[in-house]
Amino acid sequence: MKSQEISLNGQISPIRDAVAALSDSAPQIMAFGTFFAQGHDTGEHQHDRAQFVHAERGLLQVWAEGGQWSVPPGMAVWVPARVQHRVRAISDADFVSLYIRAPYRDEPEIPVPSRCGVVTVPPLLKQLIVHLKELSAGQDGDRQNRVAAVIADELKELVSADLHLAIPSDRRAARVALAMIEDPSDGRDLAAWGHEVGASGRTLTRHFVAETGVSFSEWRRRCRLFAALEMLSAGRSITAIAFDAGYRSPSAFSAAFNKFFGISPRIYRAASDHRL
Template structure:
């Protein structure tokens, strides 16, 4: 199947595609010369950069600036809508972030994604594309970012926990895996991630649970699967982080998009 990167992205400042990824799909570290906006219509995506890990739940979008090394992980099948934006038109948005998608932004993503490759920049299509960028700039961010350390020993620990959030080994065990003493481990971890080890692990568990919920897993099962001792403890933490219980978070409208150009390609 033709990859989205093979399409004439240089033909217009903003070009959009729809992509389907199977369960277990991994797109290893790569970069694009254009900025990227990816919207998860169904399923949950994990995006890892050299400094952070992001969870992209359904009905959210991620902005990835041009030149950012990133990789994509899909635990379950995912449908995404991706726009590639010429850096000259990206409004100086120079950091990755996951953000809320308003009804207007969702509609604009679908609309721009359906434009032909040679759409009229000076006409209606060009105005809609510029409006989309205006709106994206003002969308509120949603908690989904997990900062990663630069130290390779700490990275080994972090990747192990992201791969298995339910791992119950304690702080001393993880310090030993990193080849550090407890005090050195906790000090360096906080310096490089901006959070204590326990808080960081809770964030990882929350994001992993969010991915399971998006796949249709029951709240209690998701809580236990990522290491929480009770569904109530998970619900309380979820509410503090996202401002609503998991049941309310998942009860959001899923609007049916317009068809976009289909292409399998790197995220």
């Protein structure tokens, strides 16, 4: 099937319909690609097959129970079968998803995780995924199967990338988290937030640690850095991003970004632009 554009409101989805129509006898791994304009949101949905959402160009976010996952170019997020999720395009984005069913006898066992997670996509795997998408538009089933077999082997060797921002399950802590996502520059501590949401700072501290796995200060650091990814994709200046993401100076922002991602924001943007 060829790449197809999905409507901005997420209601018309040729790819979703095509995946839903796949029979049990369809190949174990299928590839479909599309273009999302900036701001596109698929709305919540699920698939009977596991999905491997690969960002070929642009920045995507995947939301599911438990939080959000950022998917910059060169990375992908696993979405297990029958998990409710939605995909947002933070910038204009081309992406290719693999849709993977459970193996039959003599088919490879693909290590689909039980929870969503981001992984790096090596250049070879990226090219194979794009090639499988192109082959899916033709009739050469044997060649598709050979490429899919190599992809299955490559999927066993992927390295996880920690681009998950968990949302606490406690409604008061969740209000704080969602407000911080909306405005990462908000510098209030949990005691101040507690006055707004009706909980003590100590209670909120406990919920963040227990329900996200990290302290509030670490959670806020990740929130700000993931927001910076969005702003970099939107073409904002480093100075504007630094202050809008809650940093005291561009140098403090650049140091934090470099420490977390292993690359400066300027080099990251240049590398992302090169992929366009």
